[in-house]
Amino acid sequence: MISASILVRGPYMTIAQTDLLRESQEFSEKLLKHTTIRVSETYLEDFRQHVGTVRYSAGETIFNQGDDSSFAVLIASGEIEVFAPDSGDTLSVAGDGALIGELGMISGDPRSASARALSPVRGWVIERSDYREFLSDRPELATLFFRKIYAQLSASYGKLREQYVALEDADRRYHALAFMFVTIVLMVNVYALVNGMILGSLKANHQDAMIFWTSRAMELWGGFILWGLTVRCGLTRHDMGIRRANLGRSIAMGVLISLPALAAMAHFRTQLYPQLAGTPLVDPAQLTLSVYTYILVAALQEWICRGVFLTSIAKLMPGRMRPAAAVVISSLVFSTLHLHYSSSLAVVALVTGIVWGALFLAYRNLAGPVVSHFILGNAATLMGIWAIWQGG
The missing domain is CATH 2.60.120.10 (Jelly Rolls)
Structure with missing residues (x-):
């Protein structure tokens, strides 16, 4: 094999000589990569004669x-x-x-x-x-190799350290999410207990205004607690669907899925509830404060149910079916919170919850579920259906 050190570096080099020189230079470059050691070109060209390409x-x-x-x-x-x-x-x-x-x-x-x-x-x-034979005459080869090994081990340690830190962070988030899940379940049970005891008594005495403000106060109280937990768990506003991405498409789809539901409510209204026969389809008397402020109520409820609870379940559960399971579980849990009103409302909450959960996962944006919730909730109120659901 011709040594690169004796090649003629000029216009009269053959193609074979040029290729050999290029390979020798590349070998030197790769061998010294990731190290700061300096080795003479002649030394590296000599070592090149002891290796073979592969x-x-x-x-x-x-x-x-x-x-x-x-x-x-x-x-x-x-x-x-x-x-x-x-x-x-x-x-x-x-x-x-x-x-x-x-x-x-x-x-x-x-x-x-x-x-x-x-x-x-x-x-x-x-x-x-060949390595040992070359090393016997040139001990500086050991220094070169050990420097390169040290550089590679240092790089590997750095990557392992990054992976370890990432795993630690994931473990902390997992435990925080588990804690938040348990907290939400406890809050749901407390909410259901209060609804059954306090709001049930208020409903019996026809204290509708008090029921409205008590429910809102409880939701705000729960919202403040959950907001603190989301910060602790590392959930971002993007995780919870509070973002601009897909905003227009989410809202458009929220309106679109509300239209057939509105048509069904208008068509089957008197068939399902004969007591509404002869009443106007939309009762202006129902335009109370709750109708105007329901956009805030719908946003808060959707954030709690979809943004926080559904997202937490999806992150905690294993398997490819976890998004669908998270939709069903969150909808089942929150439908039970409507049982103190009536079983009919609980079923409606379950069905709409599944639809809104699927919409949330499709666009990862809360806007669509909030808009649909606002439209259908107010439609049920203005059509007189909500009053029937509340009365059982």
Whole structure:
């Protein structure tokens, strides 16, 4: 093999000589990559004569766990995965300028893991016998290799540290979400208990205004607690659907799904509730403060049910079906909160909750569910249906 050090560097170099010089320079560049050590060009060109070029196709095995550590690979291009064959876990992925199998080659111990090419790989094979022969006359090679090994181990440690911090953060968020889930369940039970005891008594005495303001006060109280919990859990406003992305499409879809529901309410109104026969479809007398402020009530309820509760369940549950399961579970839980009014309202809350939950997941935006909730809730009030639901 012709040494690159004696090649003629001029206009009369042959193609073979040019390619050899280019490969020698690339080898030096890759061997020194990730280190700050300085080595003479002649020294590196001499070492280049002790290595051979190699190519691996994607998926090809480079060595197996337990094999004799007879060589190392210096990667020129491509990626090599080092993995544990028993578990299949990836231990590291090495790329451009990395040494693979160098520790075993130096120590002589069997391979501690397996390696395969993730993509087509081009590089150089450094045989253990050639390495030791070259090292016997040039001990500075050990310094070069140990510097490169140190640089690679430092980079690996940095990546492992980042992964560890990310896992710790994920673990903290998981436990915080679990705590929030339990808290929400307790709050739901307290809300249902208060509704059954206090609001039931107020309804019996026809204290409609007091029922309205008591319910709003309880929702605000729950909202303040949940807002603090969301901050602790690391839920962002984007997680909870409070964002501009898909805003127009979410609102448009919220209006669109409300139209057939409005038509059904108008058509079946007197068939389902004969007591409404002869009454106007829309009763102006029902235009009270609750109708005008219901946009705030709908927004608060949707944020609690969809933005916080549904999102928390979806993040806690495993499996690909967790979004659908989160929609059903959150809708079931919140439909029970309407049982103190009537079973009919609980069913309506379940069905609409599933629809609004699906709409929320489709666009990850609360605007559509809030608009639809506002439209249908007020329509039920103005048509006189809400008063029947409240009375059982």
